[in-house]
Amino acid sequence: MEFIVSPLYSEEEVHARVEELAGAIALSVPRDVMIVALLKGSFVFAADLIRALHLRGLTPQIDFMSLSSYAGTESCGEVTMRRDLAECVENRHVLLIDDILESGRTLAHALESIKARGAKSVQVAVLLEKPGKRKVEVAADFTGFIIPDHFVVGYGLDYANFYRELPFIGVLARP
Ligand code: IMP
Ligand code: MG
Numbered sequence: 001m002e003f004i005v006s007p008l009y010s011e012e013e014v015h016a017r018v019e020e021l022a023g024a025i026a027l028s029v030p031r032d033v034m035i036v037a038l039l040k041g042s043f044v045f046a047a048d049l050i051r052a053l054h055l056r057g058l059t060p061q062i063d064f065m066s067l068s069s070y071a072g073t074e075s076c077g078e079v080t081m082r083r084d085l086a087e088c089v090e091n092r093h094v095l096l097i098d099d100i101l102e103s104g105r106t107l108a109h110a111l112e113s114i115k116a117r118g119a120k121s122v123q124v125a126v127l128l129e130k131p132g133k134r135k136v137e138v139a140a141d142f143t144g145f146i147i148p149d150h151f152v153v154g155y156g157l158d159y160a161n162f163y164r165e166l167p168f169i170g171v172l173a174r175p
Contacts (some may be wrong), residue, residue, distance in 0.1 A: 005153060005163065005170035009145060014077040014169060017144050021125060022052030025142055027097065028130065029123060031058050034092040036085065038110060039066040041099030042139055045127045045144075045154035049097065054083070058093065059105070060095070063087040065113075067106050090118035099157050100128040103135035128152065128169070145169075 009017070055096035062146050063102060066083035086124060094114055098107055114122050125142040130149050154166030163172070 001151050002008060002175060003126050003159070003172050005166065005172055006174045007168050007170045008147065008150075009166040009169040015048070015166075019052055021144055022049055022056055022143050025049075025123075025125060026053055026058055028141075029095050030093050032093075033058065033060045033090055034087065034094045034113060035060045035062045035108070036089070036094055036096050037062065037064050038096070038106065039083065039097040040161075040164070041156050041158065042097045044125070046097045049125070061079060061087065064091075065110055067109055069103075069105055077103075077105065079105050080174070081109075081113075085114075087115075088117075089114055092119055093150075094119045094122045096122055096124045098124070098126050100130065100152070101126045101138070101140055102130045102133045104138040105136055107140075108136045108138045113125035127155070128157075145168075 008152040025050045035050060042120050053060060063085050067079055068082055101107055111122055123141040124149055126140040129140060129143045130148050131146055132147060150171040152169055153163035153172050154169045156164050158164045159172050
């Protein structure tokens with residue numbers, strides 16, 4: 001089955017919003033923040049965001065965590081850790097980055113695990129948020145776009161590990 005991707009936010013719109021987010025984040029995290037990006041979905045967003053933060057004087061350290069709760073276009077509920085942090089987050093101020101906040105299970109799991117290891121603070125930045133879909137209570141401190149309940153791809157987000165390379169964000173639909 002072939003899909004079509006109808007654009008939701010253009011490359012230019014995404015870029016402009018990431019710059020705005022970086023401005024807001026730079027005002028509320030310390031210069032030496034530890035960034036934790038959740039793989040794989042946030043890698044493009046995180047790469048653009050950290051360079052925008054660099055331009056605002058930040059000197060972060062970067063680490064990754066890989067969590068999984070999705071099969072196809074449905075979250076299966078159980079969150080599993082595929083790759084843990086390599087760095088120590090004890091006594092660190094952490095900025096946690098993810099692609100999209102939906103049920104909240106992924107972020108809640110990541111937050112809990114980072115806090116349990118003694119982080120001083122954790123702030124959350126997500127590119128996208130689907131309201132009304134939360135299964136656990138978790139909120140982002142910084143949100144790129146609030147979107148309707150459609151399955152979206154591009155700019156790092158995937159369907160079956162495809163479409164991550166698209167420079168824009170689009171809705172996946174059947175032709
Ligand atoms: P949550 O745990 O339900 O909040 O889901 C978050 C994870 O599900 C994200 O990190 C994404 O990887 C994935 N996800 C949720 N909605 C979408 C979507 O519309 N497109 C692609 N991935 C999605
Ligand atoms: Mg993901």
